[in-house]
Amino acid sequence: MNRTVSFDDLVTEAKALLAQEGRRFMALAGAPGSGKSTTVEHLAEALAAEYPGQVAILPMDGFHYDDGVLHQMGRRPWKGAPDTFDVGGLRMTLNRLADPAEGAVAVPVFDRDLEISRGSARIIPAGVKLILVEGNYILLDQAPWDGLRPCFDTTVLIDVPEDELRRRLRARWVHFGLNEEEIAHKLDGNDLPNGHVVMQHSRADLTYQQE
Template sequence: MAQQSVDFDGLVSAASERLTLPGRQFIGIAGAPGSGKSTTVERLYDALITQQPDAVAILPMDGFHYDDAVLHDMGRRPWKGAPDTFDVGGFVSVLKRLRDQNETRVAVPVFDRDLEISRGSARIIPDDVKLILVEGNYILLNRAPWNALEKSFDLTVMIDVPEDELRRRLRARWEHFGLSEDDIAHKLDGNDLPNGRAVIHESRAADLVYQQLSDSV
């Protein structure tokens, strides 16, 4: 389908159409850090389950973070969240299992934001789930190894937020966590915003573009 811009109601409508199709459907929802992916996906999930309870599940990319010990050994702990700090092969493998009609219950990892670690096999997606909302920064990134996900989605969405708004939201996030100005500067200009530019400029064109301009992130 041709790329088109949608508001939230349009996003719900497009996702609802997927629930009417045979077989399991996957919607990939991407966006830069601070673009409001999690909030958007949770709102979308809440809207969809009013139509078909238990028919929708969320699969966040963040569950595939490398553990901090692995990142330390890689020399990449300060850049946690960059494209090379995720188990992309594991992500691809789980998506393939979720496509496999012979799989009845697939265990997926969940990122614990309180502990800042990924917990393996923390959630079960059963075979009666018809629609899976896959969300993450890099799921449309057109570079190896992320481009292995290219054929994983039936519909793709990019959340569009201007960089100055991303900066404002991300600064507020790190201030909320009590980081020092030096740490915030590293987070913003050393990691988050460069990662966001990669998402914006190096991702494949999505089917739908959603402009998320609310204050929630």
Template sequence: MDDSNDIPLLGQDELVARIESLDPARRHIVAVAGAPGSGKSTFAEWLAGELEKSRPGEIAVLPMDGFHFDDIVLNARGHRPRKGAPHTFDTGGLAAMLARLAADDGSEIAVPVFDRAIEIARAGARIIGPEARLIIAEGNYLLLDDPSWAPVRRFFDLTVMLDVPEEELHRRLTARWTGFKLDSAEIERKVEGNDMPNARLVIAKSVPADMTVRFASLPKA
């Protein structure tokens, strides 16, 4: 899915100001959560760019998708059709990574990044160095009210939820799968059989965020 023309609406200035008010003397982790298709990656990169203007070199992004279980594990467990659902992520690994980042011990840390072109996470694909004073963690389930996901929340200094209407999520998710050259029936099975149930779960079962930001898609110029 191409979110390149999405822009944040209602509250983005307040969000940037709130983050900039955090004590710069220590490292902070900000969580950006939202349903599949809500544009979290685009928003996180936009937010990082805005913060870089006043704090160059001090901002880093940690994508939750890097902690997908590999397809080998999902196939062995019979979970491949639900890839992207909450139980298909290594939540313990994510919590351990957040703990390392929060420790702020002066070391550089290699983090995994999900390669959507091959639907596989690449280990050590991004380095977060000691100069990073603010980490933006982004992902669907960072605020999910679930025992498996609850341990990650203790590392967040500020939490943000992206609010996108369900019909817009459906449109974006359909467009995402269209890029994989699937037929319409297979796209519908993926969207309605997995993506939208996951989206509805995030909307209904996430704990309240510190801030909610409306994030809408505008037509291309």
């Protein structure tokens, strides 16, 4: 049964996973602008002193299709929608990370300034015991995303009011220099509709409600 938790509860849940044998995975999903990356970074920081070197972050954004591929698909204006990610690549990476025989694993990183994914840009060492996986769609109950579910030990959905999402997303696109027409497309043609998909079709053990 899903239950609502605080940030301190997330820390407690993460510590419970770290106390178990083997490598564990906590998945944190949310709409665009919900603060997934910030939440995960704060969670990793909260664990760092007690569990040095044992926690790593794996963002879904590293598995964006390249812009050239999106142009071929006719989906470049909708970059960030569920069908613009290499879900199979993410699943294979999670499988590799779950296999002790793999040792250290290289993972891709999305460069937001360049708007591209850089392959093998970061190494997750063999000694990491907990991987915090974050992304918009990783808990969707729709194919192919639902194929990720067996990879996760604990799942969290971050819940943020839509007016706050709109404020944060608008500030993001202003920061990147978009004009009003471009911002309107990003917000109402892409980001917020994608957020509705996330909140309506994600299934999680826990809901973290931000104030």
